[in-house]
Amino acid sequence: MLPLLKLVPTYKLHPVFRVSTLHRWVYQCFSASTNSLQMTSHNFDSNKKETDFNFLFNSCINVNVTKQLHALLVVLGKSQNVVLSTKLINLYVTFGDISLSRSTFNHIHKKNIFSWNSMIAAYVRSSKYHEAMNCVNEFLSVSDDLRPDFYTFPPILKACVNLIDGKKLHCWVLKMGFEHDVFVASSLINLYSRFGVLNAAHKVFVDMPVRDVGSWNAMISGFCQNGNAAEALGVLNSMKVEGVKMDTVTVSSILPVCAQSDDIVNGVLIHLHVLKHGLETDVFVSNALINMYSKFCRLEDAQKVFDHMEVRDLVSWNSIIAAYEQNDDPNTALRFFKGMQLVGIRPDLLTVVSLTSIFGQLSDQRISRSIHGFVMRGEWLEKDVVIGNALVNMYAKLGDMNCAHTVFEQLPSKDTISWNTLITGYAQNGLASEAIDAYNMMEECRDITPNQGTWVSIIPAYSHVGALQQGMKIHGRLIKNSLYLDVFVATCLIDMYGKCGRLEDAMSLFYEIPRETSVPWNAILASLGIHGRGEEALQLFKDMLAERVKADHITFVSLLSACSHSGLVDEGQKCFDIMQKEYGIKPSLKHYGCMVDLLGRAGYLEKAYDLLNNMPLQADASIWGALLAACRIHGNAELGTLASSRLLEVDSENVGYYVLLSNIYANSGKWDGVVKVRSLARDRGLRKTPGWSSVVVGSKVEVFYTGNQTHPKYTEIYKELRVLSAKMKSLGYVPDYSFVLQDVEEDEKEQILISHSERLAIAFGIISTPPRSPIRIFKNLRVCGDCHNATKYISRITERDIVVRDSNRFHHFKDGICSCDDYW
Template sequence: MVCTLPSLSLYMHPSLNIEQKHRLHRSWKPSSEILRTELFHKFNSPFELQQVHTLVIKTGTPLSALPLSRVASICALTPRFAYAQQIFQQVGQPEIFIWNCCLKDFAESDSPFDAILLFYQLRKHNVCPDSFTCTFVLKACVQLRDLFHGRIVHKFIQKLGLQSNLVLQNVTVHLYASCGKISDAILLFNKMPQRDVITWNTMITQLVKRGYIDSAYKMFLQMPDRNVRSWTAMIAGFGQCGKPKEAIDLFTKMEEVGLKPSEVTVVAVLAACTDLGALDLGSRIHEYSDKNEFKRNIPVCNTLIDMYIKCGVLEAALRVFEGMKERTVVSWSAMIQGLAIHGKANEALELFHQMIQTGMKPNGVTFIGLLNACSHMGLINKGRWFFASMSRDYGIIPSIEHYGCMVDLLSRAGLMQEAHEFITQMPIKPNAAVWGALLGGCKLHKKIEMAKVAMRHLQELDPLNDGHYVVLANIYSEAKQWDDAARVRKLMRNKGLQKTLGWSSITVNGIVHEFVAGDETHPQSQEIFKVWNKLLAHMRLKGYIPNTSVVLLDMEENEKEKIVFRHSEKLALVFGLINTSHGETIRIFKNLRVCEDCHAAFKVISEISNREIVVRDRNRFHCFRDGSCSCKDYW
């Protein structure tokens, strides 16, 4: 009968003397395969390696039976480096090949600096590196953003005469670019006698990361050959720098040349669709993802959820979320935030409880969604509870965003004094967003004195933000303090500030149409005005009375009505009624907060036209249906 081999730890136990170990060894009759599996692969230190080495010699087993890569990794960073060298020399394998395997493992591990340390060991013990050695060490330097040691390796490459090696050149360019030395990277790039698609992609990706989008695009156009990664890097770059339209245009060109998007491409395009509100393209990308089994990819699903939420199709976002077999905290947080901005606070809170029941731990973003839900629906006590629960129950230290949410919650509810005290007691310095939330509450509840307090801080923290001055001027105008309003507007002119132009957009048949207040430039302007006048007659019969208080200028009432009737969101809505099928949902995007009159008008129009109207403004979504809004008029 063949004995089972005892563990290596028993054979090496310090309580056994040499004779006992020999007797234990003679009692074994293991097969060579068991010997290799159970013993030769389990040493964890140079001392254990030495004992296994002794056993190999005594049993007459070939030294090549030892796992040489493990020998290298055990001895690489210890004083027994030379001992490992002796073993390699006896086996007869090229020593540098074995050390390179070890370098590769180190470079790709959680401790890439070990690769740099091993490189110095090799030099100390006169082991001549080759191109692979330098590649792995440079990759470790890239991981660590370690330009100091990277430069040393770069000089060594030149000393070895390896500077024409394309792989090494690519990694070197990547090192300089990823460490922020873009000019050095470009200099190396320009000197390269040959380049491949990896070279070009590396430069484009790094230029995009550093914000040099124009230089990246110029280089993209110069590429002799482009692969999916090239297009994806550029599409993502446009999206990240606030040019979603250019990102989508480039994606269209990528499709025209016959390349199929990867999962990374899909994420980049969906992000651009989210920013632009391009629901049609986003839905088509969703279909493509499902056909190509991308629905198992968590980042793709998370981006789809975000896209549908921000395009106003909450039901589609929920379907994606519910169809996910695996969810991350990002998935849950995105869905909670989506429900919040769509006016479904109770559903957002319920989803949070489901999240906790699954064992998923929330993060700071989760609580921003919860606090937004409470703020949008006036759930003051729940908001206070969640804010306290962050640190008490989950150890999350509130960030400036959480404090801003709390100020917004209290200010919206009219608790201006409590909001101000909350700000003054913050353990971190309040920023412009925090004071801006207080100023917004002052406008809503007509608190002039508190608005002055908020504005003093905003003039210090964010002196060039036109929005704050506009809000203060509006507060004065609503109070009929025309001189004060004029003084604020004059101050804006003196600072060279102009009020941000409000605009609204609507997409019909894949084409985005933009409108500004009083817009007469659109080809259908006259038809829009004609249909509006007919619609207005029906609205008046339903009890609609124009709210001209939103016009904060001292003028005649009929002039104010003309201005109110030409607001950009109204023009976009009428255009949508004209150019979409009966029963089709109309989706409008506005860059500023929707005004009180438009909000009231849209409720009436949704009932008259029997249409669902979804408006995304700067703060949230409003879903108008059958004469009411999802925000329940708390906004």
């Protein structure tokens, strides 16, 4: 007869009121004199049955009280008693002292199956899986008369660390006929789920003649942890059909699935179930609720759950801290961290991971360094890679890639995420070629396999420098394993094709991939925008709505900038309105920037200025910059002066603005203004962001910095530029010195214009590629106005199509004409 359902007494923990009983007792035994100790032992009837000791065992609340009880049992001559010793083994491991469990176990002369089971389980409970397996082997070799029973298997199955052993154990279970025991079968389900063999797990599950809520939970969590949300919810549903009610475990494994599959309806329904059945007093449940609401960005709900908790553990605090940290509120997160310290809960590794992210967001250099020190002192770097990865990420967020790289180098072990973090750090700090170098080094490591995270960090780096060939190589590699269908990877590829001027390739990829979320739509809308195809962007937006894809704030940034690049003022205005009225999206600085740009470019300078003045947010440099650029196009020196003075208040470091202002003055003949701006720039000792341009020749990306004279082809490049310059002048080109800020003689100014990075890159492209082939240039800043003009002439003289992508948009030069004229 198979043991199917058993009533199992679970180990109840120690009612506190009994503590005093034991203390009084132990006090009588030990704190008094030797005589009274003996007297007490005499008084205590040593023939008492084992169950008479229960109240003492129930009174043990920590390892010290347990030791006292242990000593008492020794005095009473009970140290050989297998029942009492087994209880001690379990108590010691409950309080985290596995070595005391072991020595207690060793002292038992006649070990029985109960004591072996407890010892094996004790190792598993303290995550010493290797020792647990050793103990099993010891058990099999030492005792001839004892056989494992169905209590032995669940812990062993849990300790199993590879699938091959798992399958052997499964055979063993079958041979001994334990496969229908609820606990053993649930453990098998759990084992197969851990190794991702869900069909095997599911087979064990369906073959079970009797299932308790634990078996359902094992199956559900198996699907959950392998990311099969639909199947998990399916099992949950049949559980409901069979009339089994969700318990705290079910709820805490299903809630993360709701978050993962963006299923807020089910999430809230489950929360209602929790409230109806009073499950919210369980810490696991409340913690899972906090995490779920955090993923849905519903911080009020997360906090409500947190506030109502009666008992909060480390995970609760970590969860609420991470909730605010993940939703860009580092200050509140920090307040909760302080609250946690106040109630005396010690931070663990994950707390520190959140803290690094918080300080990265707060961009506080000093505290960031102190947390680095804290990690080093605790030698936490050795404990887990995640903490090191978090530090690399923190320094990257602070823009300090030197420190990030140093920490990275010091990591005792590096995983794929370490590399991804480093690559992303370089890429997001505009150091694309360093990102590419890091990626190439990563490819050389044999034990590191790139994953989705790698692609989404390296592809943008390639598109940043216009390395179309390399990007396409990755695309080809991803087609082999279908990862290009991953929405995030595909979106990067779309963005890359867009930014590299291959709009058609971007479009065809877009139509190949799943489009249920706004993410790929936003990318393709932005691509259309920088190519000046505003009408098509608006049409695609209509398609997006027809396919019931929800537009978000990024959609509107893409859309507004598309309108702005194509001069679609009314349409842009309309988008701005429906964004607020129909979607309830509060415009951010980016949206206002697009609108100022849109109105300003089209010549509605006053309207743009009004909007800027009346917006509820503090204008930043990019918005004043947009207004200033518009003033330059339309030659409005007054407003331009005003904009630039405000601009220099918020960002006096960016030399580009001085150039713009000087250019405005020069165009309106205000030469004293030009002089003033130049001396201002000189006095501030401006170090400008190094401008660079890149050009792809063959499969190699060549990068040129302004004034770069170290390139191996330097002589030929400058020779070509001088030849071109003479031809350009004969066609009517006049250098525009207002783009030169330095106070030098005219011929030197011409030399400076000639050494602009975009000019060097174009010249290098001309001398390195066959005649009349097209040239693609990338520039990290905006193209200089004089270079823009010069490139028109160059395209005519050399009969080449020249495509220049700068930080703002595409410029397509063909036969002396550019696709856009408002180049600033």
